[in-house]
Amino acid sequence: MKLQFLGGVREVGRSAVLVNESLLLDYGMLTGNPPQFPVSAPTPEAVVVSHGHLDHAGVVPALLSGRDRPEIHWTPPTQELALTLARDTLKLQGGSYNCPFTENDVKRVTEVSRTHGYGESFEAAGHEVTLYDAGHIPGSAHVLVDDGETRLLYTADFHTTDQRLVAGTTARPDADVVICESTYADVDHDPRAEVERRFAESVKTTLWEGGTVVVPAFAIGRTQELLLVCAAHDIPCYVDGMGQGVTRMLRRHPDFVRDADALQRAAGHARFVSNPGQRTRIADQNAAIVTTSGMLSGGPAMTYIPQIRGNPVNKITLTGYQVEGTPGRSLLETGSAEIDGRVMPVSARVESYDFSAHADHDGLRAFLQSYENARVLVGHGDRCAAFATELRADGFDATAPELGEIVEH
Template sequence: MDVRFLGGAREIGRSAILVNDRLLLDYGVKSDNPPQFPADVDPEAVVVSHGHLDHVGTIPALLSGDARPPIHWTPPTRELALTLARDTLKLRGGTLQCPFTETDVQRVTQVSERHGYREPFEAAGHEVTFYDAGHIPGSAHVLVDDGDTRLLYTGDFHTDDQRLVAGTTARPDADVVICESTYSDVEHEDRSTVEERFAESVETTLWEGGTVVVPAFAIGRTQEMLLVCDAYDIPCYVDGMGQEVTRMLRRHPEFVRDADALRRATSHARFVTGRDGQRKRISDQKAAIITTSGMLSGGPAMTYIPEIRANPTNRITMTGYQVEGTPGRDLLDTGRAEIDGRVMPVSAQVEQYDFSAHADRDGLVEFLDAYRGADVLVNHGDRCVAFAAELRTDGFDASAPSRGTTVTI
């Protein structure tokens, strides 16, 4: 089996792996300025692990020519990919920062093939099986069997339970494992402890008469925060793309941990239309406002932050990792953020909570313990080489291929 790394190797973003020059696993984008894309490729078929931009953001570009490779994914991943593609067109369509057109996105629907977990299917001469990866709804480990070698591509995964999805328990037999390493040097705090600290902070702010803005990624994180707010009876609003994603996930109850809980949480929240100055009025409410974007790089958050920033009773609670150079990271580091081209000081209290949907170091090693006899190829991380070396010290046959490298197994 030949495995070529077109992107996502020794980096986070633009994940893309070509198996036997025929089968493509993921085709994402790296959200730099300008965006970075994987190497060009013309596969016979495409298999997608999950619906985040760094794994699906360039998929429609595969259909911009004459080729029409079938695209295999779970039902939620298909809908998330299309939602993200249409949002990209809205933000960047017609520019060099968008490598596809509306026609390409329409073609995606024509070649889409949906599969559930543990239901083997054929793709480009390979037997492929999805296993629940516990990252976001519809996320999958991808097992690829070419008749000689069994390759497990982990995609992004979590071994611990979240409110939205349960942690992965799948450990299918494999000769080779391509393993993500996003948090290979991090130990997550216990999720229940994080939730309790978050809820106590929000409740205190509301009791003091303040407002809490909760920047959150639209896919996965918004729904997780909805569930937390419902569990602790915190009044909340939801704004941005997370509304559309929440409605979509409710149409796929088999891919969430507790569909009834998500229904209750959705009913508990108030969804924002953004009409008639609604956001300005909401900024004065004693409530949590869950809104995109998670790193303050756009979206309705850019309306709320200027409204609440001057009052030290108010609070901004970051719920995810803040990439260096983003307004969210600048706010955490300096207490100031660039909004609409202006750098604004923020007197509101700023906090960060670890609601990560990725396995931490212990989770990664725990997962890989089932594969001590396999070749481990480390990717999707800022320290792939270091983590591979640490795994070798622990007895694994591990390496960290660079982008553009072909590994023959």
Template sequence: MKLTVLGAGREVGKSAVLMESRNSRILMDYGVKIRPEPPEYAPLPPEKPDAVVISHAHLDHSGALPRLYGKWKLPAYMTDVTLNLTQLLIEDSIKIAKKEGYKMPFSEVELAKAVKQTNTINYGQPFKAGNLNCSLFDAGHIPGSASVLVKGDKNLLYTGDIHNEPTSLLRGARLPKGVDVLVTESTYAGRNRVPREKEEEKLIESVEEVIAEGETALIPAFAVGRAQEVLLLLEKYAKYIALDGMAKKATGIVSSHGHRIKDAKKLQGVLDKIMWVRSEKGRAAAMKNRPIILSSAGMLSGGPIISYLRRIADDKEARIMFTGYLVEDSPGWGVLNNKVYNNEGEKFDINCRVEQYELSAHASREGLMRIIEETNPSQVVCVHGDSCEQFAKEIRKTGREAFAPANGETIEL
């Protein structure tokens, strides 16, 4: 069995891992690195894969998928909601590229081919990729996210992005037994994380203060996963919330696939009470009537959230509440660390309060170690992290073989 890391080797972004076993080649994920712009793409595999499996819809795992279909015809496998969300996010990335004037290695034509070649798979449903038997397991990261079990010369589990604790939206990861090789994400392998429950409590307290004081809170949120989770966390305050941006479409998709989340009825109850903003006039009404504005983009890289940001920038009592990771030098990172919004030629000071709550959808360092213990592999391959090499060293202390390949590196297992 051979593994070639085409992307996300000792870094976060453009995930792509090629597995070769029993004369079959399976590509697991094929993503982009969003920042800095223009995006960086994982290189094409040296030969045509027999299949590609997409773990989840986030663009750093799915965003280069159409590129394969400019060169080859091959089957793709993913869950139903992942297909719908991937299509939404890639369509948006094509629009952004056209608007900002940079060239992409594919178009709507290749995206349509990819969608046509995709087979949707349920968790636990066996399927064949090349000569290899595969199945998907709930990864607990975002709706529809999956870890990929491939039975070849050895049984290999590719975690994708994984979160093994339940949240308001998801049940948490489900792991298979009998794993020989674990290819694990390592996002939080190098640092400890604040307990999630405390971050959720602090966010709710801040929202309660905003409502009591009659002020405004702007919550930038990733359209897929985070927006729906925050809506559920703030269920009690649904009548105070306005939802805007691509988060609206993503929430509609997630809601229509209720079997992929923990409590579809509860989410629908929230959606029936919130305000759905559909125009600039609606934005003005939302600012007047709804103190909590939830909108994408989560890193303030664009979208309708900027319209709200301009409105509250000089209001010292208003709040911006980030709910997740901010890439260094992203517009959101600048707002949090420098109190300045600077993007696409627009720059202004931020005089309102800025807060951050770490509602990560990735396993903590301790959670990653639990995943290793539970799956009990003899070999571990660390990808998708800035501390992969250090994490591999720690894993070796437990008596397992561990690797942290760089991009372009092939390892024999």
């Protein structure tokens, strides 16, 4: 089996792995200004997309811009999420970069789309492929690829611990080679129940003091998790941005969430912001506002934060990983954020909560116990080489491929 790593190694973003020059696993972007794309433009016979986040699915429509029309395989939620992201990317692109796909490319996606449930084997570019629940977001999948000689497990993003929205992965299919993510390979998450308790207490304290809490959250997965948390702790909340549409969509796929009834109750508990003109008034409300973008790089959050930033009673609770160079990272490190092109000081309190949907160090090691005899290729992380070194010290055949590298097995 021949593997070429076109992105997503020794970095978090633009995941793309070409298998046997014919089957592409993921095709994402690395968010930034400008964003970065995989290092080459492959022409695969088929594509399998692990899940609907930008760094894995963000530039899939670009694969349809030429004469080739590779089939695209994914779960039903991943298809809908990828299309939502593609339309949003087209809408948001400005003069800073040229979007690598067009509206026509996005329309073509549905023509070549093939959806699959977990555990259903299918043929793609001459390979037998099976998707397994990865426990990351609804519809996320481990991808098992069998070319008749080698069984490859591409973990993509995964979590081994239950979240309110999705249960942790329990799938451990046999494999000869494992491409394993390592986003939090050097971190141990606090117990989720403890993180949730601290978050709820902090938000309730601010509301009791008469303040407003802006909760920047990724639209896909994180927004719905936080709506479930707010409902469980009876925290009054609004939801704004792309997360509204994603929440409605996920309610149409009850088989891909842990508790469909709980998600329905959480959506009913939240107030959906239907009119952007409401935002100024909502910013003065005694409530939590769950809104995109999760890294403050745009979206309604950048309307709410200027409104609440000057009052130290108010609070901004960051709930996800803040990529270096984003306004969210700057806010955490400096207490200031770039808003509408100007760096503004923020007097509101800023807190960070680890609601990660990725396995931590212990979760990764527990998962890999099932693959002690497999070859492990470490990717999707800032310290891939260090984790591979740790694994080798414990007897694993582990390496960390470099960008563009070809690995044969």
